[in-house]
Amino acid sequence: MANYKYPFTTANKVPTVQERRKYLFALEKLPLEERRAVLGKYYDDWVHNGYEEHCIRNGYVGHITLAEEIHARIPDTSKRILDCASGNGFLGEQLLKKHGFTNLDALDMSQGCLDYTRGKNVYTNYICAALGPDRLPIDDDAYDGIGLTAGCGAGHVQPDCLPEWIRITKPGGLIMFVVQEKYLDGEHYDENYCNGALDAILHKMAAEGQVEFLEKKRLFYLKNQTDKSKNEYSYMFVLRVM
Numbered sequence: 711m712a713n714y715k716y717p718f719t720t721a722n723k724v725p726t727v728q729e730r731r732k733y734l735f736a737l738e739k740l741p742l743e744e745r746r747a748v749l750g751k752y753y754d755d756w757v758h759n760g761y762e763e764h765c766i767r768n769g770y771v772g773h774i775t776l777a778e779e780i781h782a783r784i785p786d787t788s789k790r791i792l793d794c795a796s797g798n799g800f801l802g803e804q805l806l807k808k809h810g811f812t813n814l815d816a817l818d819m820s821q822g823c824l825d826y827t828r829g830k831n832v833y834t835n836y837i838c839a840a841l842g843p844d845r846l847p848i849d850d851d852a853y854d855g856i857g858l859t860a861g862c863g864a865g866h867v868q869p870d871c872l873p874e875w876i877r878i879t880k881p882g883g884l885i886m887f888v889v890q891e892k893y894l895d896g897e898h899y900d901e902n903y904c905n906g907a908l909d910a911i912l913h914k915m916a917a918e919g920q921v922e923f924l925e926k927k928r929l930f931y932l933k934n935q936t937d938k939s940k941n942e943y944s945y946m947f948v949l950r951v952m
Protein backbone atom coordinates (compact mmCIF):
# COMPACT_ATOMS: atom_id res chain seq x y z
CA MET A 711 0.00 0.00 0.00
CA ALA A 712 3.11 2.18 0.13
CA ASN A 713 2.39 4.25 -3.01
CA TYR A 714 -1.32 4.43 -2.51
CA LYS A 715 -2.85 7.84 -1.73
CA TYR A 716 -6.56 8.14 -1.03
CA PRO A 717 -8.42 10.76 -3.07
CA PHE A 718 -9.77 12.33 0.12
CA THR A 719 -11.89 15.44 0.03
CA THR A 720 -10.13 18.47 1.51
CA ALA A 721 -11.24 22.01 2.26
CA ASN A 722 -9.92 23.07 -1.15
CA LYS A 723 -10.79 20.15 -3.36
CA VAL A 724 -13.41 17.48 -3.90
CA PRO A 725 -11.94 14.68 -6.04
CA THR A 726 -13.45 14.23 -9.50
CA VAL A 727 -15.21 11.00 -10.43
CA GLN A 728 -12.29 10.22 -12.75
CA GLU A 729 -9.85 10.59 -9.86
CA ARG A 730 -11.97 8.38 -7.63
CA ARG A 731 -12.22 5.75 -10.38
CA LYS A 732 -8.47 5.79 -10.95
CA TYR A 733 -7.85 5.05 -7.27
CA LEU A 734 -10.57 2.43 -7.19
CA PHE A 735 -8.96 0.46 -10.00
CA ALA A 736 -5.50 0.94 -8.52
CA LEU A 737 -6.85 -0.92 -5.51
CA GLU A 738 -7.10 -4.12 -7.51
CA LYS A 739 -3.33 -4.47 -7.33
CA LEU A 740 -3.44 -4.71 -3.53
CA PRO A 741 -3.85 -7.92 -1.54
CA LEU A 742 -7.49 -8.48 -0.55
CA GLU A 743 -7.10 -7.54 3.13
CA GLU A 744 -5.40 -4.26 2.28
CA ARG A 745 -8.01 -3.51 -0.37
CA ARG A 746 -10.77 -3.95 2.16
CA ALA A 747 -9.08 -1.62 4.64
CA VAL A 748 -8.59 1.07 2.01
CA LEU A 749 -12.04 0.73 0.50
CA GLY A 750 -13.82 1.42 3.78
CA LYS A 751 -12.01 4.77 4.08
CA TYR A 752 -12.70 5.54 0.43
CA TYR A 753 -16.46 5.25 0.99
CA ASP A 754 -16.33 7.04 4.37
CA ASP A 755 -15.30 10.04 2.29
CA TRP A 756 -17.29 9.60 -0.93
CA VAL A 757 -20.68 9.03 0.71
CA HIS A 758 -20.50 12.53 2.21
CA ASN A 759 -19.12 14.10 -0.96
CA GLY A 760 -21.21 13.45 -4.01
CA TYR A 761 -21.88 9.68 -4.13
CA GLU A 762 -25.67 10.00 -4.53
CA GLU A 763 -25.45 12.83 -7.06
CA HIS A 764 -22.97 10.77 -9.10
CA CYS A 765 -25.28 7.74 -9.13
CA ILE A 766 -28.36 9.75 -10.05
CA ARG A 767 -26.52 11.63 -12.82
CA ASN A 768 -25.39 8.34 -14.35
CA GLY A 769 -28.86 6.79 -14.29
CA TYR A 770 -28.11 4.21 -11.61
CA VAL A 771 -31.17 1.98 -11.12
CA GLY A 772 -29.63 -1.11 -9.49
CA HIS A 773 -31.38 -0.44 -6.19
CA ILE A 774 -34.76 0.15 -7.86
CA THR A 775 -34.73 -3.07 -9.90
CA LEU A 776 -33.41 -5.19 -7.03
CA ALA A 777 -36.02 -3.84 -4.59
CA GLU A 778 -38.76 -4.78 -7.10
CA GLU A 779 -37.34 -8.29 -7.40
CA ILE A 780 -37.07 -8.66 -3.61
CA HIS A 781 -40.69 -7.61 -3.13
CA ALA A 782 -41.84 -9.95 -5.91
CA ARG A 783 -40.21 -12.89 -4.13
CA ILE A 784 -40.87 -11.74 -0.54
CA PRO A 785 -44.40 -10.28 -0.55
CA ASP A 786 -44.62 -10.12 3.27
CA THR A 787 -43.10 -6.72 4.07
CA SER A 788 -42.65 -7.55 7.75
CA LYS A 789 -39.89 -10.04 6.88
CA ARG A 790 -36.42 -9.20 8.18
CA ILE A 791 -34.04 -8.12 5.41
CA LEU A 792 -30.32 -7.28 5.59
CA ASP A 793 -29.10 -4.69 3.09
CA CYS A 794 -25.47 -5.72 2.54
CA ALA A 795 -22.89 -3.17 1.41
CA SER A 796 -25.70 -0.74 2.16
CA GLY A 797 -23.54 2.30 1.42
CA ASN A 798 -25.68 5.43 1.25
CA GLY A 799 -28.87 3.40 1.84
CA PHE A 800 -30.35 3.45 -1.67
CA LEU A 801 -31.68 -0.13 -1.50
CA GLY A 802 -33.12 0.24 2.00
CA GLU A 803 -34.88 3.45 1.00
CA GLN A 804 -36.53 1.73 -1.95
CA LEU A 805 -37.54 -1.25 0.17
CA LEU A 806 -39.12 0.97 2.84
CA LYS A 807 -40.52 3.89 0.90
CA LYS A 808 -41.63 2.20 -2.30
CA HIS A 809 -42.42 -1.31 -1.09
CA GLY A 810 -43.23 -0.90 2.61
CA PHE A 811 -40.60 -3.19 4.20
CA THR A 812 -40.34 -2.24 7.86
CA ASN A 813 -37.74 -4.63 9.27
CA LEU A 814 -34.51 -3.62 7.58
CA ASP A 815 -30.91 -3.69 8.82
CA ALA A 816 -27.83 -2.18 7.19
CA LEU A 817 -24.40 -3.76 6.95
CA ASP A 818 -21.36 -1.99 5.55
CA MET A 819 -17.67 -1.92 6.35
CA SER A 820 -17.66 1.87 6.14
CA GLN A 821 -18.71 3.46 9.42
CA GLY A 822 -19.05 6.75 7.53
CA CYS A 823 -21.69 5.19 5.27
CA LEU A 824 -23.61 3.78 8.23
CA ASP A 825 -23.53 7.17 9.96
CA TYR A 826 -24.77 8.81 6.77
CA THR A 827 -27.74 6.44 6.50
CA ARG A 828 -28.83 6.92 10.13
CA GLY A 829 -30.37 10.27 9.16
CA LYS A 830 -32.66 8.50 6.71
CA ASN A 831 -34.48 6.46 9.39
CA VAL A 832 -34.69 3.41 7.17
CA TYR A 833 -32.86 0.75 9.17
CA THR A 834 -33.23 -0.70 12.66
CA ASN A 835 -29.67 -1.98 13.16
CA TYR A 836 -26.42 -0.69 11.70
CA ILE A 837 -23.70 -3.32 11.46
CA CYS A 838 -20.16 -2.23 10.69
CA ALA A 839 -18.43 -5.34 9.34
CA ALA A 840 -16.59 -6.57 6.27
CA LEU A 841 -18.31 -9.27 4.25
CA GLY A 842 -15.85 -12.03 3.59
CA PRO A 843 -14.83 -15.32 5.11
CA ASP A 844 -14.73 -13.99 8.69
CA ARG A 845 -17.65 -14.53 11.04
CA LEU A 846 -20.10 -11.61 11.07
CA PRO A 847 -21.43 -10.30 14.41
CA ILE A 848 -24.86 -11.72 13.56
CA ASP A 849 -26.70 -14.78 14.95
CA ASP A 850 -27.42 -17.87 12.88
CA ASP A 851 -30.70 -17.81 10.91
CA ALA A 852 -31.29 -14.14 11.69
CA TYR A 853 -32.70 -12.97 8.34
CA ASP A 854 -35.47 -13.88 5.92
CA GLY A 855 -33.62 -12.23 3.09
CA ILE A 856 -30.29 -10.72 2.08
CA GLY A 857 -30.03 -8.04 -0.61
CA LEU A 858 -26.94 -6.52 -2.18
CA THR A 859 -26.46 -4.20 -5.12
CA ALA A 860 -23.47 -2.20 -6.37
CA GLY A 861 -21.09 -3.91 -4.02
CA CYS A 862 -19.37 -6.74 -5.92
CA GLY A 863 -16.10 -6.80 -7.86
CA ALA A 864 -13.17 -4.37 -7.98
CA GLY A 865 -12.02 -5.19 -4.48
CA HIS A 866 -15.54 -5.03 -3.10
CA VAL A 867 -17.55 -8.03 -1.87
CA GLN A 868 -16.24 -11.40 -3.04
CA PRO A 869 -17.99 -14.78 -3.20
CA ASP A 870 -16.03 -15.80 -0.10
CA CYS A 871 -18.85 -14.22 1.92
CA LEU A 872 -21.40 -16.81 0.76
CA PRO A 873 -20.92 -19.25 3.67
CA GLU A 874 -21.59 -16.43 6.14
CA TRP A 875 -24.66 -15.29 4.20
CA ILE A 876 -25.97 -18.85 4.35
CA ARG A 877 -25.29 -19.05 8.09
CA ILE A 878 -27.20 -15.85 8.93
CA THR A 879 -30.15 -16.58 6.62
CA LYS A 880 -33.04 -18.75 7.81
CA PRO A 881 -33.63 -22.04 6.01
CA GLY A 882 -35.95 -21.17 3.13
CA GLY A 883 -34.74 -17.54 3.18
CA LEU A 884 -33.42 -15.82 0.07
CA ILE A 885 -30.05 -14.37 -0.86
CA MET A 886 -30.49 -11.90 -3.73
CA PHE A 887 -27.44 -10.10 -5.03
CA VAL A 888 -26.56 -8.13 -8.12
CA VAL A 889 -23.24 -8.21 -9.97
CA GLN A 890 -22.41 -5.81 -12.77
CA GLU A 891 -22.14 -7.52 -16.13
CA LYS A 892 -18.67 -6.08 -16.69
CA TYR A 893 -17.27 -8.21 -13.85
CA LEU A 894 -18.97 -11.36 -15.13
CA ASP A 895 -17.90 -10.97 -18.75
CA GLY A 896 -14.34 -9.96 -17.80
CA GLU A 897 -14.48 -6.42 -19.25
CA HIS A 898 -13.27 -5.51 -15.76
CA TYR A 899 -11.17 -8.37 -14.49
CA ASP A 900 -12.09 -10.04 -11.24
CA GLU A 901 -11.04 -13.67 -11.19
CA ASN A 902 -13.71 -14.62 -8.67
CA TYR A 903 -16.54 -13.40 -10.90
CA CYS A 904 -15.52 -13.58 -14.56
CA ASN A 905 -15.72 -16.31 -17.17
CA GLY A 906 -18.16 -18.44 -15.22
CA ALA A 907 -16.20 -18.39 -11.94
CA LEU A 908 -19.15 -17.16 -9.88
CA ASP A 909 -21.61 -19.49 -11.59
CA ALA A 910 -19.32 -22.45 -10.88
CA ILE A 911 -19.20 -21.57 -7.17
CA LEU A 912 -23.00 -21.27 -6.99
CA HIS A 913 -23.63 -24.52 -8.88
CA LYS A 914 -21.19 -26.30 -6.57
CA MET A 915 -22.99 -24.99 -3.48
CA ALA A 916 -26.29 -26.10 -4.99
CA ALA A 917 -24.89 -29.56 -5.77
CA GLU A 918 -23.71 -29.81 -2.16
CA GLY A 919 -27.24 -29.03 -0.96
CA GLN A 920 -26.33 -25.75 0.74
CA VAL A 921 -28.58 -23.62 -1.47
CA GLU A 922 -31.05 -23.89 -4.29
CA PHE A 923 -29.89 -21.75 -7.22
CA LEU A 924 -33.25 -20.23 -8.19
CA GLU A 925 -32.44 -17.61 -10.78
CA LYS A 926 -29.88 -15.62 -12.73
CA LYS A 927 -31.53 -12.65 -14.42
CA ARG A 928 -30.22 -9.74 -16.49
CA LEU A 929 -31.35 -6.35 -15.18
CA PHE A 930 -30.70 -2.71 -15.93
CA TYR A 931 -27.92 -1.24 -13.83
CA LEU A 932 -27.43 2.20 -15.41
CA LYS A 933 -30.36 3.47 -17.44
CA ASN A 934 -29.48 6.63 -19.32
CA GLN A 935 -32.59 8.55 -20.35
CA THR A 936 -31.01 10.29 -23.32
CA ASP A 937 -28.11 8.12 -24.50
CA LYS A 938 -28.82 4.39 -24.62
CA SER A 939 -25.17 3.62 -25.44
CA LYS A 940 -24.41 4.55 -21.82
CA ASN A 941 -26.79 1.91 -20.44
CA GLU A 942 -25.17 -0.82 -18.35
CA TYR A 943 -26.52 -4.16 -17.21
CA SER A 944 -26.09 -6.46 -14.26
CA TYR A 945 -27.13 -9.94 -13.29
CA MET A 946 -29.18 -10.71 -10.24
CA PHE A 947 -28.51 -14.07 -8.59
CA VAL A 948 -31.16 -15.61 -6.34
CA LEU A 949 -30.36 -18.41 -3.91
CA ARG A 950 -32.67 -20.14 -1.48
CA VAL A 951 -30.96 -21.33 1.69
CA MET A 952 -31.58 -25.01 2.45
Ligand SMILES: C[S@@+](CC[C@H](N)C(=O)[O-])C[C@H]1O[C@@H](n2cnc3c(N)ncnc32)[C@H](O)[C@@H]1O
Binds near residue numbers: 765773801840841
Ligand atom coordinates in the same frame (compact mmCIF):
# COMPACT_ATOMS: atom_id res chain seq x y z
C1 LIG B 1 -20.89 1.52 -4.55
S1 LIG B 1 -21.35 1.43 -2.85
C2 LIG B 1 -22.97 0.73 -2.97
C3 LIG B 1 -23.96 1.34 -2.06
C4 LIG B 1 -25.42 0.92 -2.26
N1 LIG B 1 -25.61 -0.50 -2.09
C5 LIG B 1 -25.99 1.37 -3.58
O1 LIG B 1 -26.84 0.67 -4.14
O2 LIG B 1 -25.64 2.47 -4.06
C6 LIG B 1 -20.42 0.04 -2.30
C7 LIG B 1 -20.48 -0.19 -0.81
O3 LIG B 1 -19.93 -1.48 -0.56
C8 LIG B 1 -19.24 -1.43 0.67
N2 LIG B 1 -18.36 -2.60 0.69
C9 LIG B 1 -17.42 -2.94 -0.22
N3 LIG B 1 -16.83 -4.10 0.11
C10 LIG B 1 -17.41 -4.50 1.26
C11 LIG B 1 -17.25 -5.64 2.12
N4 LIG B 1 -16.36 -6.60 1.84
N5 LIG B 1 -18.01 -5.72 3.22
C12 LIG B 1 -18.93 -4.77 3.52
N6 LIG B 1 -19.13 -3.67 2.76
C13 LIG B 1 -18.39 -3.54 1.64
C14 LIG B 1 -18.55 -0.08 0.63
O4 LIG B 1 -18.15 0.35 1.91
C15 LIG B 1 -19.64 0.78 -0.01
O5 LIG B 1 -20.45 1.39 0.96
